[in-house]
Amino acid sequence: MTRAFNFSPGPATLPEAVLQQAQDELLDYRGCGASVLEISHRGADFMALAQRAEADLRALLTVPDEYAVLFTSGGATTVQSLLPLNFAAPGQAADYVVSGHWGQTALRQAAPVIDARIAASSEDGGFRDLPERSEWRLSPEAAYVHLTANETIHGVEWRQLPEFGSAPVIADFSSSIASEPLDISRFGVVYAGAQKNLGPAGITVLIVRRDLLESAGQPRAPILDYRAQAKAGSMLNTPPTWNWYLLGLCLRWMRDEGGVAEFANRNARKAALLYAAIDGSGGYYRNEVAARARSRMNVPFFVHDPALDPVFVAEAKQAGLIGLKGHRVLGGMRASLYNALPESGVQALVDFMQEFQKRHG
Numbered sequence: 001m002t003r004a005f006n007f008s009p010g011p012a013t014l015p016e017a018v019l020q021q022a023q024d025e026l027l028d029y030r031g032c033g034a035s036v037l038e039i040s041h042r043g044a045d046f047m048a049l050a051q052r053a054e055a056d057l058r059a060l061l062t063v064p065d066e067y068a069v070l071f072t073s074g075g076a077t078t079v080q081s082l083l084p085l086n087f088a089a090p091g092q093a094a095d096y097v098v099s100g101h102w103g104q105t106a107l108r109q110a111a112p113v114i115d116a117r118i119a120a121s122s123e124d125g126g127f128r129d130l131p132e133r134s135e136w137r138l139s140p141e142a143a144y145v146h147l148t149a150n151e152t153i154h155g156v157e158w159r160q161l162p163e164f165g166s167a168p169v170i171a172d173f174s175s176s177i178a179s180e181p182l183d184i185s186r187f188g189v190v191y192a193g194a195q196k197n198l199g200p201a202g203i204t205v206l207i208v209r210r211d212l213l214e215s216a217g218q219p220r221a222p223i224l225d226y227r228a229q230a231k232a233g234s235m236l237n238t239p240p241t242w243n244w245y246l247l248g249l250c251l252r253w254m255r256d257e258g259g260v261a262e263f264a265n266r267n268a269r270k271a272a273l274l275y276a277a278i279d280g281s282g283g284y285y286r287n288e289v290a291a292r293a294r295s296r297m298n299v300p301f302f303v304h305d306p307a308l309d310p311v312f313v314a315e316a317k318q319a320g321l322i323g324l325k326g327h328r329v330l331g332g333m334r335a336s337l338y339n340a341l342p343e344s345g346v347q348a349l350v351d352f353m354q355e356f357q358k359r360h361g
């Protein structure tokens with residue numbers, strides 16, 4: 001059996017070394033006499049693992065001390081529903097900059113409990129570009145501004161983050177965290193589901209400026225309270241221990257590979273290679289996103305004749321390239337180029353695309 005190059009948008013490809021290590025120590029976690037799946041989250045072995053993961057994440061992303069790091073379950077969508085409960089008062093306004101599907105989701109999750117406003121949206125243009133900063137309508141009384149750093153489905157990324165207003169910025173980095181250096185101090189909250197660029201599904205990372213944890217929020221159950229979760233080391237209840245463990249292995253792997261700066265270089269090369277192949281195909285393939293907003297992580301593209309879509313997907317699979325079928329919202333193809341996808345995978349995809357064009361041109 002050989003492992004294919006996996007372009008899946010999420011859950012996504014994981015480093016083979018991580019999977020191998022998880023397999024090797026599955027039955028007996030480092031001399032515990034039990035699997036990491038079977039030990040208490042409050043025992044010394046798991047506590048050490050959890051603390052190491054946080055330390056590695058802090059080092060990898062250069063998280064300042066004034067920020068707490070939380071590991072939660074429920075995915076990024078659950079975070080979106082809890083943001084207004086934790087960071088806005090009942091009925092208070094919050095501004096949403098909507099640049100694609102996930103920005104819309106964030107707005108929808110918040111709308112029941114606050115005055116969630118669309119400060120800007122690129123929906124009119126089919127989310128093929130970013131909302132122009134000069135056209136944002138920020139509310140002076142907003143509790144926060146929410147934006148999506150990288151739109152995983154539409155393939156639109158803030159390559160140059162604009163100047164924000166005075167309200168804290170809450171940013172969904174689910175599909176681009178750790179893909180390049182990031183100045184965390186510009187944000188109130190950075191959050192990311194792990195299953196795109198960090199590790200496995202089932203665990204979500206929040207990086208929260210500590211003073212925001214002290215602000216009022218709304219009446220909420222203790223389990224939904226991020227301040228309480230921070231105090232409890234993300235262990236108010238049983239955390240997703242297996243996912244936390246795998247995330248820790250992935251963070252170590254990223255560190256050992258050279259860290260975020262190294263991945264930024266690799267990711268830039270991977271994206272450049274694929275976009276050049278699309279743009280150089282004479283219209284056989286096309287990507288419709290404005291050049292300034294093209295995502296480095298998720299590249300949606302179309303074959304000139306949609307009738308060829310299933311043929312492309314099937315033949316790509318034969319060639320050892322999987323996970324390329326586009327999201328149903330857009331159709332076509334999508335190649336996700338996360339940290340764990342090697343450059344050789346993108347080269348193989350580009351070679352396949354050129355050969356496919358010759359055969360089906």
Ligand SMILES: *Cc1c(COP(=O)(O)O)cnc(C)c1O
Pocket residue numbers: 010074075076077078102148150151152172173174175193196
């Ligand atoms: C995948 C994704 C989400 C949703 O994540 P879940 O963990 O499935 O809730 C939210 N935002 C972005 C940018 C994503 O890529």
